[in-house]
Structures are given as C-alpha cells and as structure tokens.
Amino acid sequence: MMADGAASAWRHVCDDGLLADVRQTLSGLPAATSVGLALSAGADSAMLALHLAVQAAPSGHPIHFFHVHHGLQAAADGWLAQAHGLARLLGVPCHSRWVRVAIQGTGMEAAARAARYAALAGLAAQAGVTHVLLAHHQDDQAETVLLRALRGTGPLGLAAMAPAMRRDGLVYHRPWLAQPRARILQAAARFAAASGWQPVQDPSNADPRYKRAAVRTQLRPVLDAHWPAWRQTLSRHARQAQALASWVQDMAAAQWQTLDPAGNGASFSLAAWRALPATHQVQMLRFWLQRQGLRMPTEARLSAWLKQLREVHALGHDRQVCLRHEQHLIVVRKGRVALLPETSAKAS
Numbered sequence: 001m002m003a004d005g006a007a008s009a010w011r012h013v014c015d016d017g018l019l020a021d022v023r024q025t026l027s028g029l030p031a032a033t034s035v036g037l038a039l040s041a042g043a044d045s046a047m048l049a050l051h052l053a054v055q056a057a058p059s060g061h062p063i064h065f066f067h068v069h070h071g072l073q074a075a076a077d078g079w080l081a082q083a084h085g086l087a088r089l090l091g092v093p094c095h096s097r098w099v100r101v102a103i104q105g106t107g108m109e110a111a112a113r114a115a116r117y118a119a120l121a122g123l124a125a126q127a128g129v130t131h132v133l134l135a136h137h138q139d140d141q142a143e144t145v146l147l148r149a150l151r152g153t154g155p156l157g158l159a160a161m162a163p164a165m166r167r168d169g170l171v172y173h174r175p176w177l178a179q180p181r182a183r184i185l186q187a188a189a190r191f192a193a194a195s196g197w198q199p200v201q202d203p204s205n206a207d208p209r210y211k212r213a214a215v216r217t218q219l220r221p222v223l224d225a226h227w228p229a230w231r232q233t234l235s236r237h238a239r240q241a242q243a244l245a246s247w248v249q250d251m252a253a254a255q256w257q258t259l260d261p262a263g264n265g266a267s268f269s270l271a272a273w274r275a276l277p278a279t280h281q282v283q284m285l286r287f288w289l290q291r292q293g294l295r296m297p298t299e300a301r302l303s304a305w306l307k308q309l310r311e312v313h314a315l316g317h318d319r320q321v322c323l324r325h326e327q328h329l330i331v332v333r334k335g336r337v338a339l340l341p342e343t344s345a346k347a348s
Contacts, residue, residue, distance in 0.1 A: 006091030007053035013190040014054055015183060018176065022051045022133075025175040026059040029131055036129040038120055039065040039094065041082040043188040043199040044135040048176065050191060052133060053090040065094040066123040066132070068116045070101055072108075072204070079200045086197055095123045109210055114327050121168035129170075136161055136174045139181040142234035143215050152299040156248060156286065159241035167293035177238075180231065252287035255280065265291050267338035274310065281306065292339055294326050305330065309337065 029035065037052055039045045049065055056063045067083040069076055080096055087094030099115040101108070124132055144160040151157075165172050176184070192198055208214040223230045255276070259268040268288065273281060285305065286296060297305070305323050312321050312332055323330040327342050 006089065007050070008057065010050060010090070010191065010194070011054050013187065013194050014051055015187045018047070018179060018183065018187060019051050019055055021175040021179065022048070022055045023059065025133065025173050026055060026061055029061065032060055032062070033131060034062045034064065034127065034129045036064045036066050036120075036124050036127060036132040038116075038132060038134055039067050039083045039086070040202070041067070041079045041086065041200045042135075042202060044137060044176075044181065044184055046086055046197075046199045047184050047187050047191070048133060048135040049086060049092070050090065050187070053092050063092055064123075064127045064129055065092055066120055066127075067094060067096045068119040068123075069096060069098045070112055070115065071098060072101060072112065073202065075200070079202075082197075082200050089195060089197060093127075095127060097123050109212065110326065117167060121170060124170055131171050131173060134172055134174050135176065135184075137176045137179050137181050137184060138231055138235050141177050141238055142231040143212055145234040145238050146215060146219075147211060148296075153296045154286075154299060155241060156245045157241075157296045158237055159245045160238040162242065165293070178235070248283065249287070249290075252283055255284065256287060259284065262336075262338075266340075267336045270309065270312070270332060270335050270337050273337065278306075281310075288339070289325070292328075294328065297325060301325075 026035065035052070035056070037045070037049055039049050052063055065083065065087050067080055069080050073079075083096070084094045097119040099119045101111050101115045103111045120132060124130065141160055145158055148157045148160060161174060161177060163174050163177055188199055204210055205213055206217055208217050227233070256268075259272045261268045265288070268284075273284060276284065282302065285302065289296065296302075308321055308323070309332070321330070321332040324342070329340050329342050331338050331340060
C-alpha cells in the first residue's frame with residue numbers, strides 16, 4: 001500500500017535533513033519496490049516511519065511497517081498498540097509478530113536481536129518486501145564502535161553498522177547513521193505536539209545491566225564532559241574502517257573462490273583453508289561469517305576456533321568440532337567446514 005495524504009499532512013513537522021537521507025536511500029532502489037520498516041514505536045523508529053511515509057508517495061514506493069513483540073516487558077502490549085496507532089495515523093499497513101526470546105549462553109541482548117531479525121524476515125516475506133529500513137543513528141553507531149573495541153573484535157570490527165547489509169535474504173538500510181539523535185528527538189517533539197501521539201519508552205534502554213545501556217547511563221556523561229565530539233569521532237572511525245573493510249572484502253572475495261565454497265556459501269573445504277597462510281585463514285573466517293550475516297566473534301573466541309580447525313583431522317573424523325555462534329553451529333563434516341542453524345544441526 002502507498003502512503004497517501006494521511007502521511008503528507010505531517011510534512012510540516014519533518015526535518016529536511018532527515019527527509020533527504022530517506023529520499024537518498026529510496027532513490028537507490030528499483031522503481032516501485034516495496035519497502036519495510038522495523039517499527040518499535042520508540043522515538044527513533046517512529047520518526048523514521050514518519051519521514052519514510054512522507055517520502056514514499058512521491059518516490060513511488062509502497063511501504064509496510066513491521067512490529068516485533070518480544071514479550072520481555074509488561075508494557076509490550078501497549079507498545080504494539082502504539083505502533084499500530086502510528087501506522088493508522090500515517091495511513092500505512094502495520095504487520096506484527098510475537099516472538100519468544102531463547103537465551104542460550106548468548107545473553108539477553110544478542111538473543112533478542114536474533115529473534116527480532118528472524119521475525120522481520122518472516123514479516124517481510126509475507127508482505128513481499130526485500131528492503132527494510134532500520135532507525136539506527138549516529139549515537140548508536142558511536143556506541144557500537146565503542147562496544148566492539150571493548151569486545152576486541154579487531155580493526156575491521158570497528159566498521160560497526162553498515163549503511164546497508166544483507167541478512168536472511170533481505171537488504172537492511174540505515175539511512176540515518178550520520179544523523180545525531182538530538183535531531184531525531186526534535187522532530188519527535190514537533191510531531192507529538194502536532195498529533196498527540198507519543199513514542200514509547202523501553203526501560204531496558206536505561207538499565208545498566210545491559211552493556212549498551214551501561215554505556216548510555218554510566219560512560220556517556222563522562223565522555224560528554226571530556227570529549228564532547230566523541231560521537232562524531234567514533235562514527236568517523238566507523239567510516240574509515242568501512243573503507244578498509246571494503247578493500248579487504250574485495251581481496252577476500254577473490255581468495256574465497258579458492259576454498260571450493262558451496263553454492264550458498266554455507267561451507268568450504270577444510271583442506272584448502274588450511275593451505276592458506278595463517279593470517280589469511282583468520283580473514284577467511286571473518287569474511288565467511290560476514291557473508292552469512294553474522295557478527296564478528298571476539299579475538300579470544302576466534303583464536304579458539306582457529307586452534308580447533310587447524311588441529312582437526314583433514315576429513316573431520318578424529319574429534320567432534322561444534323562451535324556455537326549466534327544460534328548457529330560451525331561443524332566439520334566430510335572435510336568441509338559448515339555453518340548450520342542450531343535447530344537443524346541438533347535435529348541431524
């Protein structure tokens with residue numbers, strides 16, 4: 001469905017810079033491509049929903065909102081209602097899915113993220129959508145760079161969130177990575193004053209038990225006081241790391257073909273991988289995981305993986321390699337290193 005006059009009525013509260021970034025993202029898509037948006041009903045995703053709805057009609061793109069109900073907060077039913085209320089206000093269809101977050105050693109944040117992406121993939125498939133917008137902004141990017149540095153993910157890991165990424169057959173776009181959250185909140189305040197609609201507040205965003213919330217509540221005041229431009233600085237590091245990662249990606253893509261990869265990229269030859277120099281083995285594992293839409297492991301975890309893969313029998317017969325990573329298992333079967341969804345691996 002195309003956003004119509006219901007959305008255009010709110011053009012006057014939109015921010016021109018935020019709108020321009022959405023317009024640029026849409027201009028890179030094929031004409032009339034349906035576009036989805038992950039809508040939590042928080043201020044960030046709500047404002048991206050508003051700006052997308054306003055821009056969609058002149059751009060010629062049908063749009064859909066997707067809301068994932070995690071069931072982790074008592075107020076989650078109210079958030080769903082807020083998301084659908086905003087969609088009605090903007091004249092855009094909103095699709096919802098309830099998920100169960102299974103925590104299996106990955107932590108609440110990682111488990112919720114995995115469940116959310118799985119739900120978005122399902123909703124997008126139902127709506128016939130292949131491109132989905134996410135509301136991450138400059139503040140999120142800076143926090144991600146900081147968290148990845150603390151996790152020890154290496155220089156390429158500092159590339160943090162990409163403006164566009166492929167996962168589960170979808171292309172996710174982040175049009176606002178260069179936009180400070182303060183600008184988004186200003187637009188949210190104007191919209192609230194004009195419409196009466198209020199964004200939801202997720203208490204976990206301020207709960208220091210969670211790593212990202214700890215950065216926001218405990219580190220951010222110190223960083224603001226001593227390095228007021230830290231968001232812009234870390235976001236610049238991300239862009240520089242992305243440029244380096246792009247070059248490495250091109251080199252890695254050529255070398256990847258020497259590993260006899262499977263057609264879907266989910267497995268490769270163990271013997272061919274072990275014939276590479278040690279530094280290239282590391283980069284091939286990183287390249288492989290990235291192509292499969294998974295996060296980079298920590299240096300300690302990657303080192304442990306390398307040790308096992310280098311020592312296992314060439315055909316994988318002398319020991320059981322079973323490495324868990326983000327609801328997936330890395331196994332060695334018939335001389336090939338393979339990545340399997342954890343559920344299917346257990347079933348087999």
